[in-house]
Amino acid sequence: MGKVIGAIAMSHIMFPPDGIEEQAERVLQGMLEIRRRVRALNPDLIILAGADHLNNFTLAMQVTLAIGIADSFETLGDGGVPVSRFPGDRAFAEAFARFAAHHDYELVQVEEMRPDHGTAFPKLVLDPGNAIPTVPLYINAAMPVPPSPRRCYRLGEVLHRFVEEERPEGERVLVVGTGGLSHWLRMPGEGQIADAFDKEVIDAIITGQAEKLAELSSEEIVAASGNGGLEMIAWLFAAGALPGARGEEIYYEAVPAWITGMGAIEIRADR
Amino acid sequence: MTRAPYRIHKLIQDMMRDPAAAARFATDPQPIFDQYEISPEEAALLDSGSMEAMTGLGVHPNLQMKYLRLRHSGGDGAKLVGAGPLDAYLDRLLER
Structure with missing residues (x-):
């Protein structure tokens, strides 16, 4: 059997540091701390779950849950991230898609x-x-009808079972959920940051209570933390991959200049 | 929440996939508005650029941002690549 060796949940963008140099540096240091922890975990494979921003999946065909099965992927180059190509894992991705279909996804x-x-x-x-x-696993929070928080959490549980039941002995799998935290993007409320709610999300997940958090509806999460805040359903997926496990906050910053709450957590397989 | 008529969303999505059409749309939008049957009232609300007007029309938030890029990026709105928001951090992110 393989093993989910850990899970990370993290915001997935940064903006220029102009005028907020010290705070931007703290965010960057949080990102680099994530990198150090990944190196210490030494995974064989990463499952990277998050939202597309209507760049690949559009309103022409409103895909909510998807998995990239190609041998490699060339990135789009938006958001200031240089274009690069990274390897996928066709065998893992296709086998997980089949396993998931046997478990209601x-x-x-x-x-x-x-x-x-x-x-x-x-x-x-x-x-x-x-x-x-x-x-890459897509949990498309930006779709008009997004997947429910509960199903995102449970899909993480399905991934956990898949790794334990079907993957080779000793395979080390890291699960990552990306997006959030609170931000209101081009909707009424734009500019707010719900730092109290963001901290509730972080605290719930790192104390092993993500399943309870997943009882919220999408609409309740949008009301509490904005349409961008709904991207935390990918955090619930990551938490579901280590059901009940505890973790710790890596960093949290409410960044008014970026109109978003930025954060990251590590969920530990040994807790 | 209101959802915009699909022809508005289709216009934005199509322009994002067609750099030549996007370049025309940036400088002379009326033929494209006509092609997608966008009324003068809708065009005025879109080109106001305001979140309130575009949200009132029901334009998807991500497509609002793409629309603004299409109309205000000098014809390069369909290109998402370029000098960007991470430049200050890239040396360390790329470990170079």
């Missing part, structure tokens, strides 16, 4: 796409040399 299998900043920025943070095969 039909994941759209994607051969052709160019991951946008929601995947490419965290990939740069986690693995700057593109050395670790990484399977």
Whole structure:
């Protein structure tokens, strides 16, 4: 059997430091701390879950849950992330799609796409040399009808079972959920940061209570933390991959200049 | 929440996939508005650029941002690559 060796949840963008140099540096140091922890965990494979921003999946065909099955992916280059190519893992991705279908989840299998900043920025943070095969999993919070928080958490549980039941002995899998935290993007409320709610999200997950958090509806999360805040459903997926495990905050910063709450946590397999 | 008529969303999505059309749209939008049957009232609300007006029309938040880029990036709105928001951090992010 394989093992989910840890999970990370993290914001997936940064903006220029102009005027907030010290705070931006703290955010950057948080990102570099994530990188150090990934190196210490030494994963064989990363499952990187997050949202596309209507760059690959549009309103023409409103895909909510999808998995990248290609051998490699060239990133889109948006958000200031340099274009690069990283290896996927076709065997893992196709086998997980089949396993998930036996456990109530039909994941759209994607051969052709160019991951946008929601995947490419965290990939740069986690693995700057593109050395670790990484399977992109899409939890498209920006779709008009997004997947429910509960199903995102439970999909993480399905991934946990898949790794334990079907993957080779000794395989080390890191699960990462990206996006958030609170931000209101081009909707009434733009400019707010719900730092109290963001801290509730962080505290719930690092104390092993993500399943309870996942009882909130999408609408309740949007009301509490904005349409961008709903990206935390990918954090719930990451938490579901280590059900009940505890973790710790890596950093949190409410950044008014970027109109967003920025944060990251590590969930530890040994807690 | 209101959802914009699909022809508005389709216009934005199509321009993002067609750099030549996006370049025309940046400088002379009316033929494109006509092609997608965008009324003068809708065009005025879109080009106001305000969140309130575009949200009132029901334009998806991500597509609002793409629309603004299409209209105000000198014809390069469909290009998402370029000098960007991470420049101050890239040396350390790329470990170079």
